[in-house]
Amino acid sequence: MNQKIALVTGATSGIGRATAVSLAQNGFKIIATGRRTERLQELVQQFGAENIYPLEFDVRDKEAVRAAIAGLPAEWHSIEVLVNNAGNAHGLAPFQSGDLDDWEAMLDINVKGLLYVTKEVLPIMIERKAGHIINIGSIAGKEVYANGNVYCASKFAVDALSKAMRIDLVHEGIKVSEINPGAVETEFSEVRFKGDKERAANVYKGFEPLLAEDLAELILFMVTRPKRVNLAEVLILPAAQASATIINKQ
Numbered sequence: 001m002n003q004k005i006a007l008v009t010g011a012t013s014g015i016g017r018a019t020a021v022s023l024a025q026n027g028f029k030i031i032a033t034g035r036r037t038e039r040l041q042e043l044v045q046q047f048g049a050e051n052i053y054p055l056e057f058d059v060r061d062k063e064a065v066r067a068a069i070a071g072l073p074a075e076w077h078s079i080e081v082l083v084n085n086a087g088n089a090h091g092l093a094p095f096q097s098g099d100l101d102d103w104e105a106m107l108d109i110n111v112k113g114l115l116y117v118t119k120e121v122l123p124i125m126i127e128r129k130a131g132h133i134i135n136i137g138s139i140a141g142k143e144v145y146a147n148g149n150v151y152c153a154s155k156f157a158v159d160a161l162s163k164a165m166r167i168d169l170v171h172e173g174i175k176v177s178e179i180n181p182g183a184v185e186t187e188f189s190e191v192r193f194k195g196d197k198e199r200a201a202n203v204y205k206g207f208e209p210l211l212a213e214d215l216a217e218l219i220l221f222m223v224t225r226p227k228r229v230n231l232a233e234v235l236i237l238p239a240a241q242a243s244a245t246i247i248n249k250q
């Protein structure tokens with residue numbers, strides 16, 4: 001069988017890891033990226049080196065991104081699916097007390113990192129006039145909420161870029177999709193609150209958040225549709241969530 005190759009950024013945790021697992025279980029070969037190499041190695045142990053190619057880089061480092069993708073062995077070169085998932089929130093503070101380092105991290109990772117990876121993968125897809133790019137946005141890219149400021153701006157940028165990419169890349173035979181999740185219980189809030197596990201756990205108390213596996217299942221569905229179908233934009237929320245801030249907590 002000619003297995004499709006999917007590159008998943010942020011495959012060391014949460015949505016990215018669940019997606020790498022689900023795609024690997026369903027016959028894809030995965031280029032799994034992230035900074036935590038030991039976690040990438042766990043995927044190799046689980047699925048074998050013939051099914052997982054670990055690629056360690058920081059998405060903020062455009063030269064590292066370029067070198068990593070340019071250095072892929074020939075048998076791992078023909079990427080058909082790109083899941084731009086790597087990203088996080090850093091801090092949750094009023095604009096007037098926001099931290100410049102946090103702001104830069106979010107814009108550099110969530111926006112510029114997505115651009116760097118896409119720029120390197122695109123020529124491979126354009127050459128073959130085929131490919132599917134899935135950008136992980138957020139409900140925070142649809143609605144601004146109190147203290148969300150720069151994280152929301154980074155995800156509004158992902159929303160704009162997804163639409164822009166779809167408009168331009170349709171002429172190259174490439175599908176572009178965007179997924180905008182509400183609350184998913186991952187390491188996301190631990191990163192946002194800089195390792196404060198109790199504060200992170202509180203975010204998901206009193207309701208049933210989405211699981212990373214719910215997103216992985218959606219991504220598997222999207223990338224296995226017939227060639228004529230593109231699920232262009234999906235807002236996926238926990239049943240208890242109605243908007244960025246309205247959650248039915250018990």
Ligand code: NDP
Pocket residue numbers: 009010011012013014015016017033034035036057058059060085086087088089109136137138139180181182183184185186187188189191212
């Ligand atoms: P996690 O914190 O669990 O995972 C984040 C992933 O991004 C990790 O694999 C991490 O890998 C990777 N990453 C972060 N910074 C970098 C970097 N500088 N270079 C390379 N990789 C990086 O969070 P989620 O799984 O929840 O988040 C995945 C995506 O989903 C993000 O874009 C997030 O904004 C979005 N999202 C999340 C929601 C949620 O409620 N959880 C809701 C809506 C959207 P490593 O640290 O090893 O580099």
Ligand code: 8X3
Pocket residue numbers: 137138139140148181182183184244
């Ligand atoms: C993550 C979801 O609501 O914390 O993008 O911004 S939220």
